[in-house]
Amino acid sequence: VLAIDDGYVSRIKVSPSGFGNTLYINHEGGYTSVFAHLNGFRKDIADYVKSEQYSRESFAVDLYLEKDQILVKKGEVIALSGNSGYSFGPHLHFEIREATTQKPINPLLFGFKIKDDIPPKIKKLKIYPETPETIINSNNLAFGTNVTGYGKNHYVENIDTIYVYGEISFGLLTYDLLNGAGNKNGIYEMRIRLDNTTIYHLRMEKFAFAETRYINSLIDYAEYQDSRQRFIRSKLDPNNRLNVYETIINDGVISITDSSFHVIKFEVKDVYNNLSELSIGIKGVGKPVQQTANQPVDSNRIISWRDESNFEASGLSLFVPAYSFYDNILLDYNTLEKIDGVYSAIHSLGTPKIPVHKYLTLSIQPEGLPVELQEKALLARVNGDKDQKISAAGGTFKDGMISAKIREFGRYTVVVDTIPPHVRSLNAPEQKTLARGQRLK
Numbered sequence: 001v002l003a004i005d006d007g008y009v010s011r012i013k014v015s016p017s018g019f020g021n022t023l024y025i026n027h028e029g030g031y032t033s034v035f036a037h038l039n040g041f042r043k044d045i046a047d048y049v050k051s052e053q054y055s056r057e058s059f060a061v062d063l064y065l066e067k068d069q070i071l072v073k074k075g076e077v078i079a080l081s082g083n084s085g086y087s088f089g090p091h092l093h094f095e096i097r098e099a100t101t102q103k104p105i106n107p108l109l110f111g112f113k114i115k116d117d118i119p120p121k122i123k124k125l126k127i128y129p130e131t132p133e134t135i136i137n138s139n140n141l142a143f144g145t146n147v148t149g150y151g152k153n154h155y156v157e158n159i160d161t162i163y164v165y166g167e168i169s170f171g172l173l174t175y176d177l178l179n180g181a182g183n184k185n186g187i188y189e190m191r192i193r194l195d196n197t198t199i200y201h202l203r204m205e206k207f208a209f210a211e212t213r214y215i216n217s218l219i220d221y222a223e224y225q226d227s228r229q230r231f232i233r234s235k236l237d238p239n240n241r242l243n244v245y246e247t248i249i250n251d252g253v254i255s256i257t258d259s260s261f262h263v264i265k266f267e268v269k270d271v272y273n274n275l276s277e278l279s280i281g282i283k284g285v286g287k288p289v290q291q292t293a294n295q296p297v298d299s300n301r302i303i304s305w306r307d308e309s310n311f312e313a314s315g316l317s318l319f320v321p322a323y324s325f326y327d328n329i330l331l332d333y334n335t336l337e338k339i340d341g342v343y344s345a346i347h348s349l350g351t352p353k354i355p356v357h358k359y360l361t362l363s364i365q366p367e368g369l370p371v372e373l374q375e376k377a378l379l380a381r382v383n384g385d386k387d388q389k390i391s392a393a394g395g396t397f398k399d400g401m402i403s404a405k406i407r408e409f410g411r412y413t414v415v416v417d418t419i420p421p422h423v424r425s426l427n428a429p430e431q432k433t434l435a436r437g438q439r440l441k
Contacts, residue, residue, distance in 0.1 A: 001035055001038065001077070001078055001079040001080065001081050001092060002075050002076060002077060002078065003025060003033075003072040003073060003074055003075065003076050003078050004027075004033050004074065004096075005027045005028075005033070005074045006027065006028070006071075006072070006073055006074050007025045007026050007027040007028070007033070007071075007072055008025065008026055008065070008067055008068050008069065008070060008071050008072065009023065009024070009025055009045060009065050009069065009070040009071075009072065010024050010025065010026040010032065010064070010065055010067075010099075011023075011024035011062070011063065011064050011065065012024070012041070012045065012048075012049055012061070012062075012063045012065070013061070013062045013063070014049060014053070014059065014060055014061050014062075015060050015062075015085055016059065016060060016085070017085055017086045018085050018086055019036035019037060019085050019086075019093065020036065020037045020038065020082075020083075020084025020085020020086070020087060021036075021037070021038040021039070021040065021041065021079070021082070021084045021085070022034065022035065022036040022037075022038065022085075023035045023036075023038060023041065023045070023078060023079055025072055025078070026067075026099055027099075030098060030099045030100060031096055031097065031098065031099055031105075032096070032097045032098070032099045032102070033094070033095070033096055033097075034093075034094065034095040034096070034097060035078070035079055035092060035093070035094060036085065036092075036093035036094075036095075037081070037082060037083060037084050037085050037087045037090075037091060037092065037093050038079040038080060038081060038082055038084060038092075039079075039080040039081060039082025039083070039084060039090075040079065040080050040082070041078070041079050042076075042077060042078050042079060044070060045070060045078070045079070048063075048070065049061065049063070094107065095107065096110060098206065101208065102209070103206045103207060103208050103209075104206060104207065104209075105205065105206040106188065106204055106205050106206065106271065108188075108271040108272075109205065109271060114178060114272075115178070115179040115180065116178045116179055116270060116271075116272045116274065117179065117272075117274065118176075118177045118178065118179060118274060119151055119152055119268075119270070119274040119275055119276040120174055120175065120176040120177070120187050120268040120269070120270055120274065120276045121174060121175055121176075121177065121276070122147045122149070122154045122172060122173070122174045122266065122268060122276055122278050123146070123147055123173045123174065123175075124144060124145070124146055124147055124172070124173035124229070124231070125144065125145055125147055125156065125170070125171070125172060125173075125266075125278065125280070126142055126143065126144045126170065126171035126172075126173075126220065126223070126231055127142065127143045127144075127162065127164075127168050127169075127170055127171075128142045128168060128169045128170070128171065128233075128235070129141065129142065129166065129167075129168060130166070130167035130168060130169055130235070130253050131166055131167050133165075133166050134164075134165065134166030134167055134168060135163075135164065135165040135166060135285065135288055136162065136163075136164055136168065137162060137163055137164075138163070143162065145157075145159060147173075147278055149276075149278075151276075152275055152276055152277055153276075153277060154276055154277060154278040155278065155279075156278070156280055159280075160281060161261075161281040161282070161283045162280060162281065162282055162283070163282075163283050163285050164256045164282050164283070164284060164285065165256060165257065165284065165285045165286065165287060165288060166255065166256065166257070167253050167254070167255045167256075168253070168254060168256065169233065169234045169235035169252055169253045169254075170192060170233070170234040170252075170264070170266075171220045171223070171231035171232065171233050171234070172190065172231060172232050172266055172268070172278075173229055173230070173231050173232075174187055174190070174232065174268050174276075175187065176188065176270045186204060187204070187232075187268050187269070187270065188203065188204050188269055188270050188271045189201075189202065189203045189204070189267075189268070189269040189270075190202045190232060190266070190267070190268050190269075191266070191267040191268075191269075192234055192252075192264065192265070192266055192267075193263075193264070193265040193267070194254055194262060194263075194264060195262055195263055196263075196265075197249075198247050198249075199234075199247075199248070199249040199250070199252070199254060200234045200245075200247065200248055200249070200252050201245070201246040201247035201248070202232070202244055202245055202246070203244060203246050204244055205244070206243075207242065207243060207244060208243070211241060211242050211243065213357055214240050214241055214242045214326075214357075215242070216326070216355035216357070217233075217237045217239070217240040217242070217326035217355065217357075218232060218233065218240065218242055218244075219231060219232060219233060220233055221353065221354075221355040222353035222354075225352055225353045226353070233252070234252035234253075235251060235252045235253055236248050236251040236252050237305075237326035237327045238251075238305060238306075238326070238327055239305045239306070239323055239325065239326045239327065239357070240326050256282060256284045257284065257286075257287065258284045258286070259283075259284045259285065259286045260283075260284050261281060261282070261283050261284075262281070262282040262283075262284070263279055263280075263281060263282070264279070264280050264281075264282055265277065265278070265279045266278040266279075301330055301331045301332070301333070302328055302329070302330055302331075303320055303324075303325065303328065303329050303330075303331050304328055305323065305324070305325040305326060305327050305328055305329075306322060306323065307322055308320065308321055308322045311331060311333070313333055313335075313347075314335075315344065315345065315347075315364060315365040315367075316347050316349075316362075316363065316364050316365070317362075317363040317401070318349065318360060318361070318362050318363075319360065319361040319363075320360055321358050321359075321360070323357065323358065324356060324357055324358040324360060325354070325355070325356065325357060326355060326357065329350070329354055331349070331350050332348070332349075332350060332351065333347070333348065333349055333350070334348050335347055335348065336348055336411065338367075338413070339382070339388055339413075341390075341415065342380075342390075342413040342414060342415050343366040343367055343368055343369045343377065343413075343414040343415065343416065344364050344365065344366050344367050344413050344414040345367070345413070346382050346411050346412070346413045347364060347411065347412050347413065348410075348411045349362070349409050349410065349411070349412060350409030350410075351409055351410075352408055352409055352410050354409055356406075356407050356408060356409065358407075359405040359406065359407050360405070360406050360407070361403060361404075361405060361406075362379060362393075362403065362404055362405075362406045362412060363401040363402065363403040364379060364401065364402050364412060364413070364414055365400060365401050365402075366397075366401075366402055366414040367414075369414065369416070373416045373418070374397040375397060376416045376417055376418050377395070377397050377402050377414055377415070377416050378392060378393065378394055378395040378396075378402060378404065378414075378415060378416070378417060379392075379393040379394065379395040379402055379403075379404040379406075379412050379413070379414060379415075380392050380393055380412065380413055380414070380415045381393050381408075381410050381411065381412055382410075382411040382412070382413055383410070383411075390413075390415060392415075392417070393406055393412065402414050425440070425441070426441035427439075427440065427441045428440065
């Protein structure tokens with residue numbers, strides 16, 4: 001691993017998990033380069049780390065160095081790449097960050113000579129109804145279609161025009177490619193035009209680590225739960241704080257209430273200005289003559305994204321901190337019969353298709369739980385319909401309830417855990433001292 005420019009080592013972190021052996025180098029211009037999952041450091045860096053580990057009597061260390069304490073020159077060997085930390089195979093994890101904010105910046109903006117003449121691929125398009133009154137091709141359901149094409153030009157097969165009334169938004173399944181690699185990479189830039197007017201412009205230049213989870217609002221999260229495909233949405237939820245939007249008009253929602261023909265154009269770019277385009281026709285159908293009356297909604301089941309709230313039901317309590325969701329949600333709730341081995345009804349709370357940003361506190365009242373098992377009780381998720389599998393959600397017993405922090409809706413119940421962990425050696429040597437270079441498993 002070579003230094004990308006002159007600078008000094010500003011931080012060294014060694015951990016058995018996460019990034020493993022990690023090196024941070026500060027450069028002129030206010031940038032930091034980051035190299036992670038390293039096998040080992042350059043000798044002077046390694047000697048410094050080892051002395052600090054012995055001094056602190058700890059393998060895991062997080063060391064912040066003085067400016068000019070350890071200098072590097074552009075092109076010098078600074079480390080060997082490897083597989084340390086939480087890594088699924090030998091590779092180099094590389095970042096460039098703003099030194100002051102530690103925001104990662106798209107490294108391809110720094111002029112790396114990477115061959116790329118392949119435009120991004122556009123694979124699917126979705127159009128979402130944004131109100132109960134919206135009509136898309138004669139109904140109030142999301143419309144989805146495959147996209148074909150290669151190079152710059154993409155198109156929807158066998159569909160000339162989509163007929164719309166009301167407020168709609170869009171989702172695009174798209175990814176970028178590089179020459180000589182099969183990786184499906186995230187796109188750099190996406191623009192949506194309505195009759196040649198830009199209504200949405202996304203550019204992936206940098207972000208803050210604190211913004212990471214808002215990706216669940218950028219994508220169609222429900223679709224991701226169903227198919228593991230990430231559609232980038234045009235709609236901006238009120239609690240989406242990603243700073244990647246250059247332009248967004250009316251929160252990425254358009255209103256079609258006339259009887260005119262409109263052209264929606266999608267443009268997707270990579271850093272090297274390879275461009276892909278998709279255009280579709282939207283025909284306004286005017287206001288439908290008759291609309292189906294909407295069913296009233298129980299206001300107690302509407303949870304605000306902005307406010308702190310509590311949801312109460314028989315044997316259950318849910319505390320929701322403010323800003324836990326990206327938009328207001330409608331919380332479905334019901335109970336199912338107990339299954340063998342559990343100590344409460346199964347509480348079906350919301351759906352896993354709703355993204356949750358903050359941890360919620362779920363409390364369930366146990367049924368028939370012996371006193372001697374109270375300290376061993378916890379909440380568990382019930383997964384699957386036919387083969388109902390239990391997975392631990394944690395929790396503690398207090399004031400007659402089992403409470404745990406959850407970050408996903410689903411079906412929950414109370415179980416107990418009375419089985420201690422089992423630890424066994426895979427290769428313990430007969431002698432008490434490990435030979436040099438030997439590992440204990």
